[in-house]
Amino acid sequence: MSVLRGRPVLLTGVIVAVVAVVALLATGLSRGHTIEASPLVGKAAPDFHLQGLDGKPESAVRLSDLRGQVVVVNFWASWCAECRVEQPDLDQTWNRFRDAGVVVVGVDFQDTEGDARAYLAEAGSTYPVVVDTDSTAALAFGLRGVPETFVVDQRGEIVERVIGPVEADRLADRITGLLEGGVR
Amino acid sequence: MSGLRPLHASRSAVLVAMAVLAAAVTLAMVGLRGPAPAQSQEQIVHEIAAGLRCPVCADLSAADSPAPLARQMRTQIADKLAQGDSPEEIRRSFIAAYGSSVLMTPPREGLGRLVYAFPFLALVVALGAGGVLLRRTLRRGPTTAAESRPARLTEADRRRVELALDRLRVEEP
Numbered sequence A: 001m002s003v004l005r006g007r008p009v010l011l012t013g014v015i016v017a018v019v020a021v022v023a024l025l026a027t028g029l030s031r032g033h034t035i036e037a038s039p040l041v042g043k044a045a046p047d048f049h050l051q052g053l054d055g056k057p058e059s060a061v062r063l064s065d066l067r068g069q070v071v072v073v074n075f076w077a078s079w080c081a082e083c084r085v086e087q088p089d090l091d092q093t094w095n096r097f098r099d100a101g102v103v104v105v106g107v108d109f110q111d112t113e114g115d116a117r118a119y120l121a122e123a124g125s126t127y128p129v130v131v132d133t134d135s136t137a138a139l140a141f142g143l144r145g146v147p148e149t150f151v152v153d154q155r156g157e158i159v160e161r162v163i164g165p166v167e168a169d170r171l172a173d174r175i176t177g178l179l180e181g182g183v184r
Numbered sequence B: 001m002s003g004l005r006p007l008h009a010s011r012s013a014v015l016v017a018m019a020v021l022a023a024a025v026t027l028a029m030v031g032l033r034g035p036a037p038a039q040s041q042e043q044i045v046h047e048i049a050a051g052l053r054c055p056v057c058a059d060l061s062a063a064d065s066p067a068p069l070a071r072q073m074r075t076q077i078a079d080k081l082a083q084g085d086s087p088e089e090i091r092r093s094f095i096a097a098y099g100s101s102v103l104m105t106p107p108r109e110g111l112g113r114l115v116y117a118f119p120f121l122a123l124v125v126a127l128g129a130g131g132v133l134l135r136r137t138l139r140r141g142p143t144t145a146a147e148s149r150p151a152r153l154t155e156a157d158r159r160r161v162e163l164a165l166d167r168l169r170v171e172e173p
Helices: A008-032 A081-097 A113-123 A136-140 A168-179 B007-032 B041-050 B068-082 B087-098 B112-139 B155-171
Strands: A070-076 A102-109 A129-132 A148-152 A158-163
Touching (some): A070 A168, A081 A113, A081 A168, A102 A136, A129 A136, B007 B112, B068 B087
Parallel strands (some): A070 A102
Antiparallel strands (some): A070 A148, A148 A158
């Protein structure tokens, strides 16, 4: 680069420009492959009013009606392999905390009614399950796939988002903290 | 005639100035060109969806993706438009749920500002460099026709050449 020889200012300028472009490209490329934390964490959970999977009017769930309780909103589908992995952990959480002011709500995402019912019958799950027929709740929660789980505190604020299968122990720690009014 | 610049220097300066001007016009056109205004409701939906990333796809917009969730996004956009929401309000509602990564192009805030500022910075640098080059070219001074002609032989050189030719004629009669 004979043009730059003996011209320290020009050389420094070229180096700075090249580093700036490389840094911009690197930032852009790395952002494209990572999922940022949900912007909803720390904010009010979007309300939904969804029909129960069994179709009975009393099975419908309105999220805002559960204010005052800790709510675990789990988006799932019968075709989702990872949902089967986390199913025992969700059942365990429901059975352990159901009498302590905690509700687990399953939200069936892009599924067929028959498959979803067969899945739940096989799993033996007893917590309320609703159907997000037109994916309105999924879009409101910023869903990127299933399974995804949101922990909503007693004030209706999202305190955690879990992408992928949940673990009962980790969920229990979070719930216990919320019930004790401590860790959020 | 000290105020007049010689022909060669002026031509170079004009070429440099034209190159800088062409670069400036190109960058300005790229920077200022915006999408054609949408006409029908369907076109507005498509335009908004084209600016939003399908959340369950790899680098496909909500307008291009055949995924059910992308289809639902298009339906929701149409519904919100029918309710009177502006395109900006609709975009903001998706950003509220997904963050700015839902946008197909970087937002004009934070680090994203750099991406938009870069063409203009490049334009300023190009204009500066063009100006410096132009000044140097003009400062180089007059280049006369006599200067550009090959140097004349001195009398001594001429004699040396003649001697060498004579020697050649003797060697190769």
